Amino acid sequence: MEDPNAQQQGAAFPAPPYYYQRYAQPNLTLLEKAKSDPTNPDLAVALDALPFPILALEPPPPIKRGICWMFGRPWPVQDSLATLAEQGIEQLYPKGEIDRVKELKKLNHSAIFNFLDLVHVLATSPGEFATKVEHIRVILINMHHILNEYRPHQARETLRLMMNDQLDRKRKETAALRRTCEDLRKKLAGLRALEQDRLAIPAGATASENNNTDNTNNSQDVEMVPAAPMVSTREAGAGADGTTALGGSALSTAADRNAEAMSRMMQLCDMIE
Incomplete structure (x- = not known):
């Protein structure tokens, strides 16, 4: 062994x-x-x-x-508070339900009185100090046992405070996320309005300006090349039409992408909330 x-x-x-x-x-x-x-x-x-x-x-x-x-x-092995009787210590306070604050005050007074008595014994009869030291030890063990009975209550209160702190922190984070989502919605609504205005008003003006520019270029081409006026006019007209159609398609594709991105961001804000 x-x-x-x-x-x-x-x-x-x-x-x-x-x-x-x-x-x-x-x-x-x-x-x-x-x-x-x-x-x-x-x-x-x-x-x-x-x-x-x-x-x-x-x-x-x-x-x-x-x-x-x-x-x-x-x-x-099973974590439990042993009684004073199981530890072989005399219990100085009543058994059963007690007022722990009141009993702790009594034991504190007894400890102070026994300490003063110990000082007197050391001054008069030093050989009898062991008895007084034992009395003080028993009093302090009783006080320690009463305090240990508060441990389950202390653990519950500590857990409650921790859960309240976590709950307050999560509420603040949730409120911050909601404010951020609301600000994002306002900005997306403003961007959507600007996009609609850009597609509705400037697009027509740009098309008319392009037509005027094409007509001016066509007239200049006719004056500068009188030998073949129809070819230059048709090529310029085809180029103008092709450019206009291509520009409209690009604008439409960009608008669709912007609208899709805005919709996704709106859905993300809804999911966060």
Whole structure:
């Protein structure tokens, strides 16, 4: 049986257990082979050469009840507050429902009185100080036990405050998103109005200006090239018509893309809200 005292359980920062060197890669490989094929005769020689059983490398099952040892002190597996009677300490306050604030004040007064009495004992009979120190220790343990009974209430209140903080933060973030979406809607509505105005009014003016320019160019071509006036006029007219048609198609495509992008952004704002 392994000596638990060799693990320095009482140290604040204990050294690693001495058996950590067993977990070398060759031993772990043997463990895997022993688990997969325990009847292999070639494996028995390697297992017999080990100074410990190979299955000792398997972690123990978790403890579900009873106590466990941590830093040399027993701790219950099921986390619960042990009573003073279970700890072997005298209970100085009444059992059952009590006014904890009132009892804590009483114990505090008792601790101060016993401390003053301890000072008097040290001045008159120093050999009797152990009794007074024990009284003070019992009083402080009782006060500590009453405070520990507040831990579940403290945990619930702390959780409630954390949830309220998270809720307030999410509400502020939601309000900020809604304000951003509302501003985005207003800007998109303004851009849509500008787009409609640009497509409705300037398009006709641009077309008329293009026609006037084409007619001027055609007349100049006729005067400059009298030998073939019909060809120049037709080519200029075809060029003007082609340019006008191409420009209208490009404007229509751009308008459709802008309208589609605006619609998508509106849908995104609706999804965010």
